Amino acid sequence: MLTIxxxxxxxxxxxxxxxxxxxxxxxxxxxxNLAHGAFAMAGGYVTAVLMNRSGVPFLATLPLAFxxxxxxxxxxERTLYKRLYxxxxxxxxxxxxxxxxxxxAAVDYSFGSQQQLIQLPVWLQGRIxxxxxxxxxxxxxxxxxxxxxxxxxxxxxxxxxxxxRLRAAVDDPRVARGLGINVSLIFAATFAFxxxxxxxxxxxxxxxxxxxxxxxxxxxxxxxxxxxxxxxxSITGPFLASLILGIADVAGKYYVPSVGAFVIYTLMIVVxxxxxxxxxxxxx
Amino acid sequence: xxxxIADYVRTTLVRRGRWGISEIAFWLIAAATLYFLPERHLxxxxxxxxxxxxxxxxxxxxxxxxxxxxxxxxxGLGAYAAGILARDGIADPLLGLGAAAIAAAILGFVTSFLVxxxxxxxxxxxxxxxxxxxxxxxxxxxxxTGGADGLQGIAMGPILGxxxxxxxxxxxxxxxxxxxFLLFIIARRIVVSPYGLSLRSIRDNPLKARAVGIPVxxxxxAIYTLAAAYAGVAGALLAQTTQFVSLDVLAFxxxxxxxxxxxxxxxxxxxxxxxGAIVFKVLQDVISAWTPQYWQFWIGLILVIIxxxxxxxxxxxxxxxxxxxxxxxxKIPETLPKPSAREV
Numbered sequence: 001m002l003t004i005x006x007x008x009x010x011x012x013x014x015x016x017x018x019x020x021x022x023x024x025x026x027x028x029x030x031x032x033n034l035a036h037g038a039f040a041m042a043g044g045y046v047t048a049v050l051m052n053r054s055g056v057p058f059l060a061t062l063p064l065a066f067x068x069x070x071x072x073x074x075x076x077e078r079t080l081y082k083r084l085y086x087x088x089x090x091x092x093x094x095x096x097x098x099x100x101x102x103x104x105a106a107v108d109y110s111f112g113s114q115q116q117l118i119q120l121p122v123w124l125q126g127r128i129x130x131x132x133x134x135x136x137x138x139x140x141x142x143x144x145x146x147x148x149x150x151x152x153x154x155x156x157x158x159x160x161x162x163x164x165r166l167r168a169a170v171d172d173p174r175v176a177r178g179l180g181i182n183v184s185l186i187f188a189a190t191f192a193f194x195x196x197x198x199x200x201x202x203x204x205x206x207x208x209x210x211x212x213x214x215x216x217x218x219x220x221x222x223x224x225x226x227x228x229x230x231x232x233x234s235i236t237g238p239f240l241a242s243l244i245l246g247i248a249d250v251a252g253k254y255y256v257p258s259v260g261a262f263v264i265y266t267l268m269i270v271v272x273x274x275x276x277x278x279x280x281x282x283x284x
Numbered sequence: 285x286x287x288x289i290a291d292y293v294r295t296t297l298v299r300r301g302r303w304g305i306s307e308i309a310f311w312l313i314a315a316a317t318l319y320f321l322p323e324r325h326l327x328x329x330x331x332x333x334x335x336x337x338x339x340x341x342x343x344x345x346x347x348x349x350x351x352x353x354x355x356x357x358x359x360g361l362g363a364y365a366a367g368i369l370a371r372d373g374i375a376d377p378l379l380g381l382g383a384a385a386i387a388a389a390i391l392g393f394v395t396s397f398l399v400x401x402x403x404x405x406x407x408x409x410x411x412x413x414x415x416x417x418x419x420x421x422x423x424x425x426x427x428x429t430g431g432a433d434g435l436q437g438i439a440m441g442p443i444l445g446x447x448x449x450x451x452x453x454x455x456x457x458x459x460x461x462x463x464x465f466l467l468f469i470i471a472r473r474i475v476v477s478p479y480g481l482s483l484r485s486i487r488d489n490p491l492k493a494r495a496v497g498i499p500v501x502x503x504x505x506a507i508y509t510l511a512a513a514y515a516g517v518a519g520a521l522l523a524q525t526t527q528f529v530s531l532d533v534l535a536f537x538x539x540x541x542x543x544x545x546x547x548x549x550x551x552x553x554x555x556x557x558x559x560g561a562i563v564f565k566v567l568q569d570v571i572s573a574w575t576p577q578y579w580q581f582w583i584g585l586i587l588v589i590i591x592x593x594x595x596x597x598x599x600x601x602x603x604x605x606x607x608x609x610x611x612x613x614x615k616i617p618e619t620l621p622k623p624s625a626r627e628v
Contacts (some may be wrong), residue, residue: 098588
């Protein structure tokens with residue numbers, strides 16, 4: 001029972017790291033980016049390829065799994081995404097679906113359609129017994145890393161100059177620009193950072209979520225649930241939403257496997273209908 | 285004064301409702317393919333079905349401005365309804381079509397209340413969620429739907445008791461084309477009616493529409509239900525003509541594909557879906573003959589390019605061309621609403 005709770009929390013934390021970049025682009029920058037999972041997949045593949053082909057140790061691949069998707073995100077933002085900020089949501093949806101299709105086929109072409117397996121270092125394998133609860137070492141590792149990231153993000157967003165600039169740029173780009181804030185630079189940096197985080201999440205999650213070319217499509221809905229249910233004005237909303245989703249998903253799969261994802265989708269619809277602004281948000 | 289306006293509206297609508305030469309030519313050519321392209325009837329059948337499916341999406345997206353990422357829910361429900369009926373011995377195709385339309389319309393009516401609220405994003409998520417839930421149900425209820433193995437053992441009777449389905453797909457194509465044509469005429473009649481006009485005003489500005497006394501929610505519920513029924517019929521046609529239904533009919537990529545089809549052809553005029561279906565299917569055929577495994581990449585690329593090049597701009601071109609062919613009776617160009625970026 002507690003083990004399931006623990007696994008659920010680890011899963012939820014992972015979902016949060018994967019999705020928080022989307023919370024920024026979708027929630028703060030108001031861009032419906034269905035291709036977010038593609039960046040996560042990029043991070044996962046960076047780790048998998050480096051480990052399996054070049055023998056780089058797991059931990060050493062993680063920074064790269066952050067940096068490469070971040071650069072990818074930056075390039076795409078500068079060249080393509082930025083043209084679409086002011087376009088209709090339909091355009092954004094179509095554009096990002098197109099990107100997903102391309103990413104799926106391109107990865108399939110380059111690395112094959114099979115699952116990518118990664119071998120965790122020995123000290124992260126296995127489970128230990130903490131006060132009668134079976135705790136997976138790797139999952140504790142994920143919780144620690146993701147927890148640190150959550151705190152850091154919250155601090156960056158609320159305490160730093162960059163954070164207040166970002167919030168200003170989002171609230172009213174025109175006025176922010178008038179005050180001398182370089183809005184497009186901030187958007188680009190944020191987008192790159194969000195993509196990087198997704199990549200890191202993809203690398204950390206390769207072991208738990210599985211990694212194959214259809215990753216962006218499979219998890220797209222989860223990311224969207226986190227963001228739409230969590231609401232988009234703060235970090236805490238999506239964070240709580242991912243924890244709930246993670247625990248519900250793990251527990252659901254364990255106790256009532258026949259019902260499957262049904263409950264989650266239904267819950268999502270109910271939440272969205274009752275509280276279209278998200279669960280943890282005051283209605284505007 | 286008011287009668288003058290009423291007269292003006294009436295004459296405008298009547299003029300819009302008139303059939304242009306190019307429209308008649310379009311359907312004549314479609315009918316002619318029945319005789320001149322006998323070896324292509326299987327793919328033409330698919331084009332007709334996808335065209336009808338895209339047409340139904342156009343009704344809600346292009347005319348009422350409801351964005352949907354889950355239109356496959358109705359398509360799939362229609363396919364399963366028709367398929368299950370046929371498997372259980374009710375082999376009359378038209379009966380199956382009617383049942384599929386009713387089933388999809390009921391689902392559309394019920395779920396329409398969910399898409400009345402919220403922003404574009406909420407609508408996207410809710411429609412997507414409905415399709416996913418339906419997909420899960422179809423997957424789990426394998427006693428009814430065959431689950432992941434698909435629905436097998438569909439045997440269709442002859443249409444109207446006269447025309448048997450043949451292996452070349454000729455009957456199937458004629459059947460799908462006729463149904464699509466009939467439904468197209470109805471849709472055409474609807475969009476040039478005052479009701480269709482009110483839908484467009486809702487799409488362009490819901491607030492103003494409400495202010496001038498249009499019952500916005502009732503209109504949206506009606507068109508959503510109708511579009512659902514159309515999608516259900518398209519699904520039923522697929523089930524009946526291929527005699528097989530799999531979970532694929534409810535999959536996400538089907539909702540995405542139909543959106544792509546509509547976007548290729550152009551949103552907001554009825555031929556958009558049909559033209560898009562032709563282009564899409566031909567493209568798919570060509571690309572997958574050339575690179576069978578990776579054709580999605582090129583479809584994705586096309587989508588990205590269309591959006592970057594300016595979707596409305598392209599559609600405008602097609603429409604101007606269309607208008608030039610058809611003279612003054614063609615549809616007046618309308619642009620899709622551009623919701624402001626701060627709507628969520």
